[in-house]
Amino acid sequence: MKPPPFEYFRASNPEEAVAALGAHGGNAKLIAGGQSLMPMLNFRLLEPELLIDISKIASLKRIEKGSSGRWVIGAGVRHRDILVSEVLGNSYPILRAAMTHVAHVAIRNRGTIGGSLAHGDPAAEWPMLALLLDAEIEVLGRSGQRMIEAKDFFLGALHTSLSEDEIILAIHLPPAPVAWGFFETARRAGDFALAGAGVLLETQNGKISEARIALLGLGETPIRVYDAEAKLEGENLNSTNRAAAMEAAKAACQPMTDLHASAEFRVHLAGIMTGRSLDAAWGQAIC
Ligand SMILES: Cc1cc2nc3c(=O)[nH]c(=O)nc-3n(C[C@H](O)[C@H](O)[C@H](O)COP(=O)(O)OP(=O)(O)OC[C@H]3O[C@@H](n4cnc5c(N)ncnc54)[C@H](O)[C@@H]3O)c2cc1C
Structure with a gap:
C-alpha cells in the first residue's frame, strides 16, 4: 500500500x-x-x-550526562545508538539488553527513542524502560518546555499526554540500580513481544534495598508492579517472595486476547517473565 x-x-x-x-x-x-x-x-x-x-536536527541526537548526574538521551537517538553506547551500557545495562529485542537490525538502525515514546505502543520496549527507570520526558510546545514523568506520559494504547503541538526533545534518566533482568516472549525473533518484564535490584548487606518491576505487552500501557516492589525490599529473594512477586505481576496486568495469544496465556507469561527477570537481577546483585 x-x-x-x-x-x-x-x-x-x-x-x-x-x-x-x-x-x-x-x-x-x-x-x-x-x-x-x-x-x-x-x-x-x-x-x-x-x-x-525531524531526523536531521542535531540537538535531538545528544547523549550526555547532566549536572544532576542524570543521563539525557535526545529523542532522535536511534535504538542502534543505544546498543553501541559504552557509557549507557555501563550505567543502564538493561537498555542494551532490551534493544536487542526491538524489531530487526534495519528497524533499529532508523527507529528512534522519541518515536517509540510518542507512538506509545504498550508492547514496545522503550515505554516500559522509561517507566522502569523513573524517566522524565522533556517536551517542547508553543507554550514552552515541560518535563513529564514517565508514569504520567502513557495514557493508553498509542495514546500519550503529548499535546498536538509538542515535540519530545529528550528522555532524562536518573541514576538507577544496575543489577537487571529482562525477559520477553515473542512468537518470532523481531516480533513485538506477547509479554515481557524488566527488573532492577539494588542490595545492601545482602538484602534488597530497592526493587523495580515493570511489564510490557500486558495492558493498554506499560505497567509498574509497585506492590511487589515494596514487599521485596529488606529481604533476600527467596521462593516465597519470588512467587508473591509473580502473582502480583499477574494481578497487575490486563492484557487483551488477539490473534497472537489469549489474555490467559499472556497473564501466565507475566508471571514467568517476572520470575526469570528477578532471578537474573538477584544473581547479579549478590555477585
Ligand atoms: C516490523 C516492525 C517491527 C517492530 N518491532 C518493534 C519491537 O519489537 N519493539 C519496539 O519497541 N518497536 C518495534 N517497532 C517500532 C520501531 O521501534 C519504531 O522505530 C518506533 O516505534 C518509532 O520510532 P521512529 O523513530 O521510527 O518513529 P516514527 O515512525 O517516525 O514516528 C512514530 C510516531 O512518533 C511521532 N514522533 C516521532 N518522533 C517524535 C518526537 N521527537 N516527538 C514527538 N513525536 C514524535 C510521530 O509523529 C509518529 O506519530 C517495529 C516496527 C516495525 C515496522
Whole structure:
C-alpha cells in the first residue's frame, strides 16, 4: 500500500518543528525514523496533510550526562545508538539488553527513542524502560518546555499526554540500580513481544534495598508492579517472595486476547517473565 499524499517540510531545529505543528492544528505529524508512522500512513490509519521531518536536527541526537548526574538521551537517538553506547551500557545495562529485542537490525538502525515514546505502543520496549527507570520526558510546545514523568506520559494504547503541538526533545534518566533482568516472549525473533518484564535490584548487606518491576505487552500501557516492589525490599529473594512477586505481576496486568495469544496465556507469561527477570537481577546483585 502507498501512503496518502502529503506535504513535506524538513525542520532544522525543534522550534521550527513546533511552529509547523502549531500552524497545522492537528493535521501535521512529525516523522523521525518513520518505522511506525509510515506503516500507519500506508494502512491509511492517518492522513496528515504535512510531514515534518525531524531526523536531521542535531540537538535531538545528544547523549550526555547532566549536572544532576542524570543521563539525557535526545529523542532522535536511534535504538542502534543505544546498543553501541559504552557509557549507557555501563550505567543502564538493561537498555542494551532490551534493544536487542526491538524489531530487526534495519528497524533499529532508523527507529528512534522519541518515536517509540510518542507512538506509545504498550508492547514496545522503550515505554516500559522509561517507566522502569523513573524517566522524565522533556517536551517542547508553543507554550514552552515541560518535563513529564514517565508514569504520567502513557495514557493508553498509542495514546500519550503529548499535546498536538509538542515535540519530545529528550528522555532524562536518573541514576538507577544496575543489577537487571529482562525477559520477553515473542512468537518470532523481531516480533513485538506477547509479554515481557524488566527488573532492577539494588542490595545492601545482602538484602534488597530497592526493587523495580515493570511489564510490557500486558495492558493498554506499560505497567509498574509497585506492590511487589515494596514487599521485596529488606529481604533476600527467596521462593516465597519470588512467587508473591509473580502473582502480583499477574494481578497487575490486563492484557487483551488477539490473534497472537489469549489474555490467559499472556497473564501466565507475566508471571514467568517476572520470575526469570528477578532471578537474573538477584544473581547479579549478590555477585
Ligand atoms: C516490523 C516492525 C517491527 C517492530 N518491532 C518493534 C519491537 O519489537 N519493539 C519496539 O519497541 N518497536 C518495534 N517497532 C517500532 C520501531 O521501534 C519504531 O522505530 C518506533 O516505534 C518509532 O520510532 P521512529 O523513530 O521510527 O518513529 P516514527 O515512525 O517516525 O514516528 C512514530 C510516531 O512518533 C511521532 N514522533 C516521532 N518522533 C517524535 C518526537 N521527537 N516527538 C514527538 N513525536 C514524535 C510521530 O509523529 C509518529 O506519530 C517495529 C516496527 C516495525 C515496522
